[in-house]
Amino acid sequence: MIWTYAALALLAPSAHALLRFSCSQLVIERLDPLVNPGALQSPHLHQIIGGNAFNATMDPSVAPSDLATCTTCTFSEDFSNYWTAVLFFRARNGTFKRVPVKGNSGFESSQGGMTVYYTPTLRGTAKVTAFKKGFRMIVGNPTYRTEAEAKRFRQLTYTCLENILTRTGETLDFPKKPCKAGIMVNVRFPTCWDGVNLDSPDHMSHVAYPASGTFESNGPCPSTHPVKIPQLFYEVIFDTSKFNDQSLWPADGSQPFVWSFGDATGYGNHGDYVFGWKGDALQKAMDSNCNINCPQLKTQSIAAGNKCAQKQKVKEDIDSWLPELPGGMPVQ
Ligand SMILES: *[C@@H]1O[C@H](CO)[C@@H](O)[C@H](O)[C@H]1NC(C)=O
Ligand SMILES: *[C@@H]1O[C@H](CO)[C@@H](O)[C@H](O)[C@H]1NC(C)=O
Numbered sequence: 001m002i003w004t005y006a007a008l009a010l011l012a013p014s015a016h017a018l019l020r021f022s023c024s025q026l027v028i029e030r031l032d033p034l035v036n037p038g039a040l041q042s043p044h045l046h047q048i049i050g051g052n053a054f055n056a057t058m059d060p061s062v063a064p065s066d067l068a069t070c071t072t073c074t075f076s077e078d079f080s081n082y083w084t085a086v087l088f089f090r091a092r093n094g095t096f097k098r099v100p101v102k103g104n105s106g107f108e109s110s111q112g113g114m115t116v117y118y119t120p121t122l123r124g125t126a127k128v129t130a131f132k133k134g135f136r137m138i139v140g141n142p143t144y145r146t147e148a149e150a151k152r153f154r155q156l157t158y159t160c161l162e163n164i165l166t167r168t169g170e171t172l173d174f175p176k177k178p179c180k181a182g183i184m185v186n187v188r189f190p191t192c193w194d195g196v197n198l199d200s201p202d203h204m205s206h207v208a209y210p211a212s213g214t215f216e217s218n219g220p221c222p223s224t225h226p227v228k229i230p231q232l233f234y235e236v237i238f239d240t241s242k243f244n245d246q247s248l249w250p251a252d253g254s255q256p257f258v259w260s261f262g263d264a265t266g267y268g269n270h271g272d273y274v275f276g277w278k279g280d281a282l283q284k285a286m287d288s289n290c291n292i293n294c295p296q297l298k299t300q301s302i303a304a305g306n307k308c309a310q311k312q313k314v315k316e317d318i319d320s321w322l323p324e325l326p327g328g329m330p331v332q
Pocket of ligand 2: 095
């Protein structure tokens with residue numbers, strides 16, 4: 001897939017170098033090696049993409065690329081894992097149906113999954129330091145239910161898609177009207193690192209936002225977190241279109257979608273990352289400032305990525321009309 005500048009301008013205004021690629025779904029299951037390491041089932045359901053070394057325990061001293069035998073990502077040296085929660089439609093009778101995920105523009109044949117971006121810098125040519133073996137982080141907080149809370153994070157948003165290329169009108173809460181082409185969840189991680197810790201007890205304190213300005217305005221990193229890292233960004237497109245008949249929506253006119261962790265507001269949006277690129281492939285790509293098509297990196301087809309899938313380790317029905325959210329997560 002060759003991206004033209006016209007298409008790129010629509011997708012990522014003012015970007016001058018970035019990686020943008022597709023990773024298909026690896027598995028949808030209740031597993032969380034960051035928040036609930038070792039647990040056979042985490043409290044809420046996740047959709048995971050990336051390398052097939054994903055597991056209940058992921059030892060930071062072992063490179064995922066040494067364990068994995070395949071990845072769902074089109075950059076085939078990327079054995080990282082990326083995950084978000086899963087969206088459900090709640091019917092008037094109180095039952096839940098999982099909302100399917102569809103491929104993004106240019107990646108239509110992707111079986112679910114996400115579009116992943118690594119952006120070194122939007123202005124100038126500042127060098128960024130790629131994530132290192134063992135690095136992991138989380139952005140967002142699944143317990144948040146208010147706008148004030150959600151504003152503690154920057155850029156965790158929703159785009160109500162009029163069509164697959166809609167990129168305006170991001171909101172911090174779920175769209176309140178039917179979205180013709182689906183709801184896109186946007187998860188952007190902080191871009192400054194303390195330069196020392198690969199992780200932290202809350203999986204967040206080792207990274208930070210720029211001290212002033214923004215990533216987009218090339219704002220400086222704070223002295224506590226002086227190292228610029230690429231902006232990691234997920235786009236996940238939930239195909240809500242078959243739930244758009246408003247006679248099925250709550251009688252009080254509120255929107256019907258609920259995160260798998262029981263959030264009907266959208267303010268609890270969050271994403272998780274375990275770095276797993278092979279060797280220094282990501283650093284090389286960042287240093288070369290390559291743009292979308294990155295000749296420095298090895299690739300595979302979307303079809304090949306679709307074939308790399310895991311089975312749920314604990315089998316669980318996630319696709320029927322369910323009387324409750326998986327794991328019995330209450331909506332609150
Ligand atoms: C996951 O961990 C279990 C227990 O340590 C191990 O037996 C299994 O091989 C691992 N699976 C993968 C895909 O790494
Ligand atoms: C609940 O509503 C949905 C959507 O209208 C329907 O498909 C499902 O069969 C209903 N379930 C029950 C138990 O009534």
